[in-house]
Amino acid sequence: MATHSELIQTERNAIKYSVWGNLVMGLLGLGFAAASHSYAVLLDSVYSLVSFTASLFSLKVTEMIMRPANKDYPFGYAIYEPMFNLGKGLVIFTVCLLALYSSIEALFHGGREIAAGIAFFYAVSTAVVCLVIARILYHYAKRCESPIVSVDAKNWILDGILSAVIGGALLVVYLLEESRFKAWLPYADPVAVILLVMLFLPIPYRIIRDNWAQVLGRNTDPEIRGLSEEAVRECFHGKPVQETEIRALRAGRFIYLQVFIVVARDEAWPRKVRDEDEYRETLRRRLGEKFRYLIIDVVFTTDEKWINQVPEVES
Template sequence: MSEPNATAHEQRALKYSVWGNLSLGVLGIVFAALCHSDAVLLDGVFSLINFGVALLSLKVARMVMRPTDDRYPFGYAYYEPILNLGKGLIIATVCLLGLYSSAGALFHGGREIAAGIAFFYAISASGIGLFITLTLRAFAKKCHSPIVDVDAKNWLLDTVLSGIIAVALLGVYLLENSRFRDWAPYADPVAVMVLCLIFMPVPIRIIRENWAQVLGQNVDAKLLKDAREAMANYLADKSCESHQVRAIRAGRFVYLHVFLIVAKDATWPSSVEEQDACRRAICEQLKPTYPYLVIDVMFTHDKVWADQDLLS
């Protein structure tokens, strides 16, 4: 898919996510007020927070596609992992607050809720969330957008959250109509605590991956392996003494830095055209897997240029 088409699909997906989060957020707050359930409130707040983040995602998605300038000579790509890092921190914070609130409720006799109203909300939210999750996943595959991919993960989290809330609320209803009715007030806070503990690994993984990208670490072993294989395949019949490959990812963008050490009496490359042909061949091999590829290929006789670092 061409970059303009990919960008259009990405913007469409993010707008879809914005309105979906706003709708479910408002719905969750209204139903939480009606049924007095912290589990429903958590679900609604989660959607409203995602609504705010989705608005930021729209801006960042446009920003990272801007051309380089004097202020940002290497582009705006690092805004993407910064945004995703923020998303992970927000999700983790919501989970911790939900855990704290529910623990407090348990120590104060639980919480009486209108289980029937809350159950209707949870079932409706699960169905809507599942539909939007599948739609965003399809968009993410089409446009290769990490922002949309993280949004799809957020929606999956919210959908499963709503589904488990529905099961918990069904349990509350059954408890209220059984000889164990005295335990019913504890079901809502226990459900929130279990949900928070189950889903905490999701934001932790998002935080870890995107923090590493912000620091400039290569967290994608496959990327480096693919880049080295592409170079080795191209150089199989070339007179190249050695080569070094460095690769990092910043959001959707992949930066590939290649040094080729050639002997002074080497017959290849004999011209700038042959150097450009090398760059073109590497791009063509890697672009299908890494569509947002930025590549630098440097030719040198002296290995010291390939070995240098910032402290050299």
């Protein structure tokens, strides 16, 4: 199994791959958008440049979240990962809404004249490149279990689909340029943008929804709790345990797990702190096979009040 430093290096390599890819695609898109006068191509290039800027920030975030806890950040820096992904989702969502507004406005003002042949060549080439890069990034994301790289891969798929659909629409426009439908062709570009925005708005919406829940401290992953309950049952099978309480929280790639073990007051188990540490280690190893970035805390107590603590306010 790869070490954490090796995984982080793999993640950073993947992000650098995405950084340069987005920059190249964004600059090429701007050039082709200027030549073809297509807002659909412009949307594609702006999307790439937004992803380029976000990828630069993600290099800093991946370094920051692995720092140890300190007096200023007693629980570490893990919360920055969902915060970053949340911001990225919001930016993408905003770009989509601006493109939607611009295209609806164009529909009411005669549409847009475009050079369909030039735009078609760009769109098809971009679609192929984007989908290839997405496949590579998904491979990296699986290897290093990185939510940041995973979001990047989704963005490249989004960009690839965007370019492919634009290419299809532009091909139709090119083929119909000398037909009796020529008067309607200026509306093809804004209609294509509107359809594209409606098609992939759910993707940034899901990114925003999931990472906002993590920022709020709400667990949205039932798999974590299910596997944790199973591991606790097996680990403490046959022991005089009255009750268990499991609390799980995801913050980016990190899983925070708090397990309360309630033991009867007259029981002699566990006898030593060393015994408690052995069970903590057993549980950590078991769950660590599934969750690489696991932080676990096991609390042994004979009083259930420690499970649901409330402030004692004097009346």
